[in-house]
Amino acid sequence: xxxxxxxxxxxxxxxFIGDTTSxxxxxxxxxIIQWRRxxxxxxxxxxxxxxxxxxxxxxxxxxxAAGVKSIIIGVAPVGGCIGDDWVSVLVEAANxxxxxxxxxxxxxxxxxxxxxxxxxxxxxxxxxxxxPENLPIGTGVKRTGKRVLMVGTDCAxxxxxxxxxxxDCLKTRGGKATxxxxxxxxxxxxxxxxxxxxxxxxxxxxxxxxFSPDNDPDHWDVIEGQGSLYNASYAGVSLSLLHGxxxxxxxxxHDPCRESxxxxxxxxxxxxxxxxxLNLKCGSLTNxxxxxxxxxVNTSQMEESKRQPYLDALAAKTGLPCIDPILxxxxxxxxxxxxx
Amino acid sequence: xxxxxxxxxxxxxxxFIGDTTSxxxxxxxxxIIQWRRxxxxxxxxxxxxxxxxxxxxxxxxxxxAAGVKSIIIGVAPVGGCIGDDWVSVLVEAANxxxxxxxxxxxxxxxxxxxxxxxxxxxxxxxxxxxxPENLPIGTGVKRTGKRVLMVGTDCAxxxxxxxxxxxDCLKTRGGKATxxxxxxxxxxxxxxxxxxxxxxxxxxxxxxxxFSPDNDPDHWDVIEGQGSLYNASYAGVSLSLLHGxxxxxxxxxHDPCRESxxxxxxxxxxxxxxxxxLNLKCGSLTNxxxxxxxxxVNTSQMEESKRQPYLDALAAKTGLPCIDPILxxxxxxxxxxxxx
Numbered sequence: 245x246x247x248x249x250x251x252x253x254x255x256x257x258x259x260f261i262g263d264t265t266s267x268x269x270x271x272x273x274x275x276i277i278q279w280r281r282x283x284x285x286x287x288x289x290x291x292x293x294x295x296x297x298x299x300x301x302x303x304x305x306x307x308x309a310a311g312v313k314s315i316i317i318g319v320a321p322v323g324g325c326i327g328d329d330w331v332s333v334l335v336e337a338a339n340x341x342x343x344x345x346x347x348x349x350x351x352x353x354x355x356x357x358x359x360x361x362x363x364x365x366x367x368x369x370x371x372x373x374x375x376p377e378n379l380p381i382g383t384g385v386k387r388t389g390k391r392v393l394m395v396g397t398d399c400a401x402x403x404x405x406x407x408x409x410x411x412d413c414l415k416t417r418g419g420k421a422t423x424x425x426x427x428x429x430x431x432x433x434x435x436x437x438x439x440x441x442x443x444x445x446x447x448x449x450x451x452x453x454x455f456s457p458d459n460d461p462d463h464w465d466v467i468e469g470q471g472s473l474y475n476a477s478y479a480g481v482s483l484s485l486l487h488g489x490x491x492x493x494x495x496x497x498h499d500p501c502r503e504s505x506x507x508x509x510x511x512x513x514x515x516x517x518x519x520x521x522l523n524l525k526c527g528s529l530t531n532x533x534x535x536x537x538x539x540x541v542n543t544s545q546m547e548e549s550k551r552q553p554y555l556d557a558l559a560a561k562t563g564l565p566c567i568d569p570i571l572x573x574x575x576x577x578x579x580x581x582x583x584x
Numbered sequence: 585x586x587x588x589x590x591x592x593x594x595x596x597x598x599x600f601i602g603d604t605t606s607x608x609x610x611x612x613x614x615x616i617i618q619w620r621r622x623x624x625x626x627x628x629x630x631x632x633x634x635x636x637x638x639x640x641x642x643x644x645x646x647x648x649a650a651g652v653k654s655i656i657i658g659v660a661p662v663g664g665c666i667g668d669d670w671v672s673v674l675v676e677a678a679n680x681x682x683x684x685x686x687x688x689x690x691x692x693x694x695x696x697x698x699x700x701x702x703x704x705x706x707x708x709x710x711x712x713x714x715x716p717e718n719l720p721i722g723t724g725v726k727r728t729g730k731r732v733l734m735v736g737t738d739c740a741x742x743x744x745x746x747x748x749x750x751x752d753c754l755k756t757r758g759g760k761a762t763x764x765x766x767x768x769x770x771x772x773x774x775x776x777x778x779x780x781x782x783x784x785x786x787x788x789x790x791x792x793x794x795f796s797p798d799n800d801p802d803h804w805d806v807i808e809g810q811g812s813l814y815n816a817s818y819a820g821v822s823l824s825l826l827h828g829x830x831x832x833x834x835x836x837x838h839d840p841c842r843e844s845x846x847x848x849x850x851x852x853x854x855x856x857x858x859x860x861x862l863n864l865k866c867g868s869l870t871n872x873x874x875x876x877x878x879x880x881v882n883t884s885q886m887e888e889s890k891r892q893p894y895l896d897a898l899a900a901k902t903g904l905p906c907i908d909p910i911l912x913x914x915x916x917x918x919x920x921x922x923x924x
Contacts, residue, residue, distance in 0.1 A: 384816035384848035445785040445821045473823075476724035476870050480824025481785045487816040508724040511869075525862070529851075530816050 254313035255283040273318020347428040382449030389459030393491035394469040402542035409569035411466040452488025501545040537580035538565035594653035595623040613658020687768040722789030729799025733831035734809040742882035751806040753914035792828025841885040877920035878905040
């Protein structure tokens with residue numbers, strides 16, 4: 245198994261946000277800068293845009309001079325299409341030899357001027373929402389190296405953040421670790437990965453196997469999860485990722501202020517314990533030694549005074565490290581991984 | 585929810601097998617004739633082909649005169665491509681106003697002569713391996729009518745056969761029932777359905793919701809399953825189908841002579857009880873009243889004298905009707921459905 249059919253981005257990056265003034269819509273760009281500041285040379289924003297992501301403003305020419313290899317559209321997909329003023333900047337970048345990277349619904353090659361520019365300059369148009377071809381069928385065959393998968397009580401409860409924080413924590417402690425991205429924003433941050441939610445259902449477990457290949461015995465792949473076994477819209481995706489990842493360890497990610505499942509009217513968010521139990525039961529199919537090493541809680545919506553008491557109570561109930569990565573860091577979970 | 589974006593085939597059919605002489609490769613055609621004899625006007629096979637499916641040999645002209653609406657390639661996908669001699673028959677059929685239906689990997693429209701003929705005659709080229717567009721995301725919202733889903737201890741253990749036999753049994757007893765196809769051969773037999781295994785992972789549960797829509801309170805959708813929660817290659821597909829189907833009842837399908845999971849080297853086939861328990865546990869997410877109404881066993885590979893004793897022992901152990909639909913029919917399972 246190889247990573248040959250993963251998406252791969254070339255650094256350093258120029259982050260393009262155009263006239264996007266909302267930090268929420270610019271979360272991809274902000275995420276890349278937060279987690280991969282060293283790979284970002286600068287930003288491109290239109291005149292009068294006050295949203296400053298804290299990196300130098302560069303023209304395309306300045307970016308080229310600074311050695312930039314890719315321009316990344318740092319805006320989360322909303323409408324899916326982009327305006328002419330955006331396209332003209334991307335065309336200029338392609339003409340100047342930069343790869344263009346997008347997470348938008350509409351493919352970059354569907355903009356004829358952009359396609360022509362990229363063809364002429366020999367640069368790549370990379371749509372991170374498009375799955376690679378020739379993905380294999382999953383086999384369940386055991387791989388070398390170790391894997392920890394983020395699982396969630398619902399979608400969007402902090403799996404990506406937890407995985408990034410845990411991977412950084414392991415590396416800071418001197419361990420070998422790689423963040424493995426499974427969603428668009430994660431791929432932009434990691435510079436590689438597989439957009440699991442764009443893959444034909446039959447190939448998801450095989451894709452998950454391919455993108456965390458054989459590795460050193462003491463290396464951890466820290467895998468961003470997707471969906472939740474308790475979210476009826478996406479649980480099949482979560483299960484395929486669980487089986488294909490063959491995790492030695494899971495971290496349950498949870499938002500205590502979420503009451504109902506995001507995409508399923510009337511469906512309740514499960515308890516952390518139920519979520520853990522079902523993931524361990526299902527995950528044992530491809531890794532009988534699977535274990536839960538901790539709970540990562542997004543407490544940002546709780547009153548400040550209630551955050552640590554909540555985590556302490558959950559730790560007492562489950563007997564597991566319960567952290568908010570922003571409040572506590574991930575050392576308590578990393579300690580558990582060290583002894584696997 | 586509507587069935588508007590399902591595949592739909594127009595009867596009567598002409599089944600085309602060309603020079604295919606193996607009943608195994610012609611299983612699609614044979615299946616259509618076995619289960620939908622009334623919809624089949626005839627067969628087209630090349631001169632010298634001794635494989636007779638038991639329906640009249642017709643030329644395209646004779647088929648048109650007999651009112652045939654579709655020519656179906658009755659051969660299971662093997663290489664994926666077809667030869668010039670096959671294409672010329674299909675072109676003749678399209679020219680004569682027939683829809684052309686295929687389960688092959690390569691799309692019919694990729695054969696230029698065939699596409700031109702269909703465009704000119706205004707007929708359809710229907711690839712049953714191609715998923716419809718604009719599928720919804722699953723919501724878990726409850727639908728009216730009742731549903732029974734075939735689940736399996738592995739792939740290819742008799743789910744399609746069991747669903748077809750059970751739907752026929754319910755109708756013979758005067759009930760309202762519809763076989764819902766989820767795979768290519770099933771779609772060919774049913775004349776409609778969704779090729780679940782060709783759908784982007786995020787949309788599988790939504791597709792399953794869409795293709796068994798609201799119905800009369802006493803109507804049963806009898807849903808062909810896919811894969812197995814215990815097959816690490818395809819379990820995510822099975823889970824999406826389970827959640828989207830919201831089954832009131834499941835039937836566990838099993839092949840007692842299968843020792844290891846088909847696509848996963850070294851993985852053991854689970855017990856019928858474990859398979860039932862996990863499906864009931866996961867299925868309760870979208871239907872808390874889910875129950876198991878029986879076990880359908882493919883005993884064809886067992887010694888004849890051991891078949892009924894095996895079924896009796898399994899019934900004693902599980903307390904459920906255990907049948908081989910070929911040996912026993914499906915009445916014992918239908919009896920259970922009648923009281924739900």
